[in-house]
Amino acid sequence: MLEFKNVNVSVGRTLILEGISLSVKTGSITAVVGPNGCGKTTLLQTLNGTSKVTAGEIFLDGDDFLSLPVRERARRLSFLPQFRETAPNISVRGLAEHGRFPYLGFSRTMMEEDRKAVDSAIEFVSLKEQKRKLVSELSGGQQQRAYMAMQLAQDCPVMVLDEPMNFLDFESQREMLALVKKLKDGGKTVILVLHDLNQALTVADELVVMKDRKIESVSTPEEAVKNGVIERVFNCTVTPVDVSGMVQYLLT
Amino acid sequence: MKTKREINKGLILAGLLCLLVLVSILSLAFGSVNIPVGTVVQSLTGQDTSSRWAFIIKTIRMPRTIAGIAAGAAFATAGVLLQGVMNNSLASPNTIGVNSGAGFFVMLSMMCFSDNLFLKPVFAFAGALVTSLVILGLAFLAEKSRATIVLAGIAVSSFLSAGMNMMKTLDSDLTINATQFLIGTLSGSTYKSITVPVIGIFVAVILSCLLSKALNLLGLGDGVARSLGLNVDLFRIIFVILASCLAGLAVSFGGLIGFVGLIVPHICRSLIGHDARVLLPAAGISGAIFVVAADLLGRVLFAPFELPVGIILSICGAPFFIYLLLRKGGKRVNA
Numbered sequence: 001m002l003e004f005k006n007v008n009v010s011v012g013r014t015l016i017l018e019g020i021s022l023s024v025k026t027g028s029i030t031a032v033v034g035p036n037g038c039g040k041t042t043l044l045q046t047l048n049g050t051s052k053v054t055a056g057e058i059f060l061d062g063d064d065f066l067s068l069p070v071r072e073r074a075r076r077l078s079f080l081p082q083f084r085e086t087a088p089n090i091s092v093r094g095l096a097e098h099g100r101f102p103y104l105g106f107s108r109t110m111m112e113e114d115r116k117a118v119d120s121a122i123e124f125v126s127l128k129e130q131k132r133k134l135v136s137e138l139s140g141g142q143q144q145r146a147y148m149a150m151q152l153a154q155d156c157p158v159m160v161l162d163e164p165m166n167f168l169d170f171e172s173q174r175e176m177l178a179l180v181k182k183l184k185d186g187g188k189t190v191i192l193v194l195h196d197l198n199q200a201l202t203v204a205d206e207l208v209v210m211k212d213r214k215i216e217s218v219s220t221p222e223e224a225v226k227n228g229v230i231e232r233v234f235n236c237t238v239t240p241v242d243v244s245g246m247v248q249y250l251l252t
Numbered sequence: 253m254k255t256k257r258e259i260n261k262g263l264i265l266a267g268l269l270c271l272l273v274l275v276s277i278l279s280l281a282f283g284s285v286n287i288p289v290g291t292v293v294q295s296l297t298g299q300d301t302s303s304r305w306a307f308i309i310k311t312i313r314m315p316r317t318i319a320g321i322a323a324g325a326a327f328a329t330a331g332v333l334l335q336g337v338m339n340n341s342l343a344s345p346n347t348i349g350v351n352s353g354a355g356f357f358v359m360l361s362m363m364c365f366s367d368n369l370f371l372k373p374v375f376a377f378a379g380a381l382v383t384s385l386v387i388l389g390l391a392f393l394a395e396k397s398r399a400t401i402v403l404a405g406i407a408v409s410s411f412l413s414a415g416m417n418m419m420k421t422l423d424s425d426l427t428i429n430a431t432q433f434l435i436g437t438l439s440g441s442t443y444k445s446i447t448v449p450v451i452g453i454f455v456a457v458i459l460s461c462l463l464s465k466a467l468n469l470l471g472l473g474d475g476v477a478r479s480l481g482l483n484v485d486l487f488r489i490i491f492v493i494l495a496s497c498l499a500g501l502a503v504s505f506g507g508l509i510g511f512v513g514l515i516v517p518h519i520c521r522s523l524i525g526h527d528a529r530v531l532l533p534a535a536g537i538s539g540a541i542f543v544v545a546a547d548l549l550g551r552v553l554f555a556p557f558e559l560p561v562g563i564i565l566s567i568c569g570a571p572f573f574i575y576l577l578l579r580k581g582g583k584r585v586n587a
Binding site: 045048049050070071072073074075078079080081088089090094098099101102104106108134147150154 | 462465468469471472473474475476478479480481482483521525526527
């Protein structure tokens, strides 16, 4: 289980996150939502060291996560940042191979086990036919899947994705959501920031709603709709709609 | 099984090595006095050790060629490292002021300690390192904006150039020694003057190649690199130290040779891609080819007069730099 206990993040004298306490259930999908600037990305960035925790603690399966060596952290939790300016000029396989970095020795030589992990990660994201192609030659959706292959090759039980749908078209977003569900089915714990409330309400087991640098609520999507926190934070109306036996949400 | 692309990379590396051998032999053979290639080969294989040709090759052209190989490899490798660390394709020891930093300190050592051959590399390394760290600090403060890094480099370079010119003006003896140094020349290289820097360059190039995987991760951006378990800050400092060591040591005997660290990494990237594991050795070999070839050209173009290698490289480098600015505008370096 991943636990945040009273986590604060400050830059200089400015408090970016305040008193964050959160428990992420193992094997679940947790979606973090909130208006722009509420601290969603900062919250996730505490996990890869980009945002420095100034107070509080983070535990992963009982271990003080922030005190673990960097490579040990990278073996237990993988993180896909949101912003990538340009696609790298390396092959899909080359990118996925980077995911094995935390496991390689000084010579950085890949063993059979590493190659298998890379191959199965590429297969998981359905890029086997494109594995020799340069990432820069792929579409936005394929590039995102290539990065996910890298993250999968890292073979961590906890996977963090910061706004994985950014810049993706509708079809690619659907593919990405399907992949996220597939990750959970494969036993992974997935934490992701989503901007699209509909996607978050549909895909998440747990919904973390943030506002003004704090967590407003942590609940199932159904509860979040029922208790009105979504409507309050996003200033909208949420109407559950039955679509072919599945509950979807109409946001107006 | 190796892919076609991997085989091609191997072939390109082998081809570059052959080209370096060829250019080096030509560098030993041609200059103000032309020596038959057969005699050069005989001299290299030990069949001719006593002729005047053998003497010229051994005492004048061999140290000069070794100096060219080392300087070229050093500047090009430093260029790849700095471009990777600063995520900026316009970064190079010359453009961000590292060479000027090394040059300033070398001139300081020349002024204070005359021509002490062992202090020069130490001062050059110190100067290059201080400048790199200043630029890196400025880049950090400016949130790594590419334009800021290059502009800060220009500002630091002009500051240091002013310092060098001031030393030249104040010390008339220095003027004689410094003119060639500021242009960049391999003329007058001796085994004594190049041994320490060449060993240092060799070690730094090997270390850079060993750490190439980490450089690849840095090219993916700090966030991704950190998430993959790389100690980003530590490796950034290591690469800056290596680049400073390479550029500084090369400046200590070759002077302010410009543009190799900028042009060569770009040419190599277009040939073999962005993977630092292949890019670093390829850039090292190509840099060596460039400098040795430019030095050779400088010796034969107006023989028996010599043009310093720095002039030839700047004549080729400046137009390429402008082309690069127009074409790419300093795009991010990825690996």
